[in-house]
Amino acid sequence: MTHRPHTPWLFLLPGLAVVLMFSIFPFLNMIVLAFTDADALGGGQFTGVDNFVRMVDDPKFWVAARNSTLYLFGVVPPLVLLPLLLALLVRRQVPGITFFRTAFFTPVIASAVVVGLIWTWLLDSRGLVNSVVEALGGARIPFLTDSSLLLVSAMAVTVWKGMGYYMVIYLAALANVPNDLHEAAQVDGAGPIRRFVSVTVPALRPTMVLVAALSAVNGFRVFAEVYLLSGGSGGPGGASTTLVMLIQQTGTGLTGEVGYASALSLVLFVVTLGLLLITLRLNRKEDLL
Amino acid sequence: MRLFWRYLLLLFVLAISIGPFLWQLSTSLKGAGEDVYLPDFVPDDPTLANYAGVADVVPVWTFALNSLLVAVVNVVCNCLGAAMAGYALARLKFRGRRLAGLVFAAAILVPFETILISLFLVMRSLGLTNTLTGVVLPGAIAALNVLLLRNAFLALPGEVEEAAIIDGANAWQRFVRIALPSVRGTLVVVALFSFMFSWDDFLWPLIVLSDPDKYTLTIGLAYLQGTFFQNQRLVAAGTIIAVAPLILLFLLLQKHFFRGVGEGALKG
Numbered sequence: 166m167t168h169r170p171h172t173p174w175l176f177l178l179p180g181l182a183v184v185l186m187f188s189i190f191p192f193l194n195m196i197v198l199a200f201t202d203a204d205a206l207g208g209g210q211f212t213g214v215d216n217f218v219r220m221v222d223d224p225k226f227w228v229a230a231r232n233s234t235l236y237l238f239g240v241v242p243p244l245v246l247l248p249l250l251l252a253l254l255v256r257r258q259v260p261g262i263t264f265f266r267t268a269f270f271t272p273v274i275a276s277a278v279v280v281g282l283i284w285t286w287l288l289d290s291r292g293l294v295n296s297v298v299e300a301l302g303g304a305r306i307p308f309l310t311d312s313s314l315l316l317v318s319a320m321a322v323t324v325w326k327g328m329g330y331y332m333v334i335y336l337a338a339l340a341n342v343p344n345d346l347h348e349a350a351q352v353d354g355a356g357p358i359r360r361f362v363s364v365t366v367p368a369l370r371p372t373m374v375l376v377a378a379l380s381a382v383n384g385f386r387v388f389a390e391v392y393l394l395s396g397g398s399g400g401p402g403g404a405s406t407t408l409v410m411l412i413q414q415t416g417t418g419l420t421g422e423v424g425y426a427s428a429l430s431l432v433l434f435v436v437t438l439g440l441l442l443i444t445l446r447l448n449r450k451e452d453l454l
Numbered sequence: 455m456r457l458f459w460r461y462l463l464l465l466f467v468l469a470i471s472i473g474p475f476l477w478q479l480s481t482s483l484k485g486a487g488e489d490v491y492l493p494d495f496v497p498d499d500p501t502l503a504n505y506a507g508v509a510d511v512v513p514v515w516t517f518a519l520n521s522l523l524v525a526v527v528n529v530v531c532n533c534l535g536a537a538m539a540g541y542a543l544a545r546l547k548f549r550g551r552r553l554a555g556l557v558f559a560a561a562i563l564v565p566f567e568t569i570l571i572s573l574f575l576v577m578r579s580l581g582l583t584n585t586l587t588g589v590v591l592p593g594a595i596a597a598l599n600v601l602l603l604r605n606a607f608l609a610l611p612g613e614v615e616e617a618a619i620i621d622g623a624n625a626w627q628r629f630v631r632i633a634l635p636s637v638r639g640t641l642v643v644v645a646l647f648s649f650m651f652s653w654d655d656f657l658w659p660l661i662v663l664s665d666p667d668k669y670t671l672t673i674g675l676a677y678l679q680g681t682f683f684q685n686q687r688l689v690a691a692g693t694i695i696a697v698a699p700l701i702l703l704f705l706l707l708q709k710h711f712f713r714g715v716g717e718g719a720l721k722g
Binding site: 167168170172173174176177179180181183184185186187188189190191192194195198207251254255257259265266267268269270271272274275276277278279282283284285286287289291292293296297300325328329330333334337382386388389392393396397409412413416417421423426427430431433434437438 | 493557
């Protein structure tokens with residue numbers, strides 16, 4: 166024996182304590198609370214599926230669910246495609262390429278708050294983007310004051326912030342695409358676009374599915390971008406509120422409805438899990454084909 | 455000629471990626487006399503007055519200190535605590551090892567946003583709301599880091615520790631003297647990403663902190679935007695204060711950042 170029986174548990178103690186107390190227990194408690202009418206003070210009575218019945222009739226829930234869903238569909242296609250093109254652009258070892266890669270990654274490391282504030286200023290009614298729009302002869306665009314445009318603006322910010330991250334993932338995957346396939350296609354007279362569609366994309370499909378899954382899950386859980394761009398309000402009349410924003414608004418503060426917020430959290434979890442399962446399914450099919 | 459187009463495209467993306475940062479920097483350096491709405495990247499008369507000015511309206515240096523404190527504690531706890539747990543999972547044989555591993559794996563699958571409210575209840579029952587301890591604790595030892603380090607320890611060849619075992623070194627001595635130094639690369643990645651997550655975190659501090667004196671930079675900035683939205687120069691100075699340290703860290707250690715993405719240290 167190389168160690169005493171209790172030694173491993175001493176090593177594990179801090180980690181297990183943190184994870185059990187601050188992840189596993191709150192998660193299980195969230196599921197229980199979702200079926201109660203607990204308020205800001207906790208406690209509460211078991212109320213069965215009342216919270217979910219209430220949700221069905223709650224227009225705020227439907228607005229938030231719609232916005233988070235729209236967000237998911239808005240950010241996934243550009244986040245799957247643009248970083249791939251970016252990776253192809255920075256793949257070749259031309260002079261200075263390290264500098265460009267570094268620069269393209271910079272938005273990833275900045276906090277969502279910094280990014281949100283930077284873009285709030287850029288998209289201001291008199292901000293830089295609108296100055297350019299005006300200079301080009303257009304009318305000012307109400308990026309942040311129109312509730313639909315606010316959501317689109319936030320999506321653009323999410324895409325801007327996420328591109329560098331997925332670019333790095335694609336770069337790693339591209340390094341594993343056998344070069345001879347490309348060369349063979351080139352010999353057969355396939356142009357760059359044809360080679361991209363017939364060689365690169367099929368070889369990268371598993372990575373693209375992974376990127377789709379990550380960006381979908383993150384997109385559905387969007388909070389900071391919309392919060393910051395709307396100055397914390399969720400847009401005019403709260404029309405741009407997302408599901409996580411609704412959880413935060415419903416569950417916190419002195420009037421916090423912990424039970425109802427937990428029910429909303431459970432819905433969020435089920436959707437997130439569903440998205441991951443769909444992806445696993447898609448990738449398994451890949452293997453069979 | 456094709457190289458020309460490639461560089462033109464690279465420069466175009468470059469402008470989109472770092473242009474917004476430069477515009478914010480430029481705004482933060484513009485004096486009160488200059489119209490910040492004019493699309494002019496170069497300040498007429500660059501001044502640091504806004505950096506002093508932002509500290510007059512909100513305690514921005516206190517925010518920065520709070521952020522730094524939280525981030526440093528987070529890094530230390532994650533490097534040590536996750537390495538200890540990872541070491542036990544990878545290098546020690548004991549009953550219940552699979553179960554312990556499963557607990558960490560399950561924790562990775564819990565999206566933080568879903569436990570936000572009930573985590574707040576836990577913190578309140580511990581009396582840790584509105585404290586920096588309450589900000590640090592939930593992420594102090596991230597399950598993802600435990601598994602990253604477990605994999606790093608698993609990759610070490612078995613013989614590494616054999617000599618030490620023969621010499622009668624106990625598990626802790628082997629962990630500190632042999633195993634830990636061997637996974638330095640992964641530790642750097644864990645440290646870097648723990649720092650970044652902590653420094654950038656917004657949602658949890660927003661929920662758990664209520665007293666502006668305890669604010670970290672991210673919620674302090676959101677607060678600044680809410681109160682002094684009109685003065686873009688001050689908000690810009692605040693954002694530069696928040697982002698500059700990370701950009702510096704990134705430029706110094708970019709190799710490790712890219713490796714971290716490859717190893718899945720960053721969940722996006």
